[in-house]
Amino acid sequence: MKQYFVTGTDTEVGKTYVTCQLLTAATRLNKKAIGYKPVSAGCDLINHEWVNEDAANIQKANSIQLPISEINPITLKPPIAPHIAASEENVVLSDDKIMQGLAHLQSYQPDLLLMEGAGGWRLPLNIPSRGTALAATQSRFMSDVVSAIGMEVILVVGMRLGCLNHALLTAEAIRQDGLTIAGWVANDITGNMSRYSDNLASLKALLPEPLLAEIPFQQAPKDEALNFALEQLC
Template identity: 40%
Template structure:
């Protein structure tokens, strides 16, 4: 296992917070970690170019150094809209092949694990024919699913997991994240149902149940995850930790 793709049930599910926490936890175990945010939509102009706050957070959380921002986030789009639409507005074309080339160049750095954070949900389009899920398939990533615990999350989670499985990828674990202040009705019952379902149908354990975070803190959230060695094991596809 050296490639983990973090996806979510929808936009603002908590992918960046969970991805950063995973990087922090893996780093605690001595692993050399790289982060890859292939496409980011929603950025600001700085003196050194366009910068996306999620990609910057991932850069801070990874343990490898000497890697440029552009290698971590090769496609940085200004408008906070669907990436394929933002790309058209900026006269750019997104494609799996191009992102794969960016990924291979990042892989040239010494590392143990590359953590890839998606954009939006699992099937966010790149163009008229391809989605970011096609990129995850191209790199044969193990997948971690962040479920935003709100009304409708069961349907979103099951549909996402079904497509991951259909593509022949391994869902290695999931995270229950309370992304909004108001807790959904029967939250514990919904989480318990998903825990049983993912274990039975995908062999994917619950990695963490994260309460609402008033201020995002990857180090604090990392404490909800399994210890480093156990986390490494489960990300490799082992169900016991």
């Protein structure tokens, strides 16, 4: 089994889209593929169950049908920072629940398991009260959970102005946390980025990890590109 954590240079850079594309491509190649989004914020009540749109898309892209509660065990209603939403709803964002959900999906023995984060790499899960001496040392981040698991990382770069800085800082933080970046995906999220090709070339020169795939604006990536990405990952 190959498993990876999918993170992004920011929120709304296409982590879910990339995750779903990779899951669908893996299924097309007769691989058992499962996506996992442990924490989501922003849900709608559907058939008496709170459902996050990203988690629902991942559910559809999985090669086996699983209950949404297994794919997304921690659902928070307001579309805000998860640790703030959790505080408002008296929910504890615990490492144990995230890891238990992961272990359950691992029991299906997929060929590929993709665990998608929320927001960017340093997403807060728990921050002690402001002004306390413990705030800096006892804060907990999603990156801490990934580090504890030792999972390799796929970095989704939202191609827009500022992406060079965001990509380099995120990659630097991942490496400093002792983790391996399996590769990165260039996702054109605006369709009108000035000097797109030059920026892409700069990222290729500055990031030592491989470019797994390039996703055009509002177009599905070519099968060949996804197959290449899966060859690198699997």
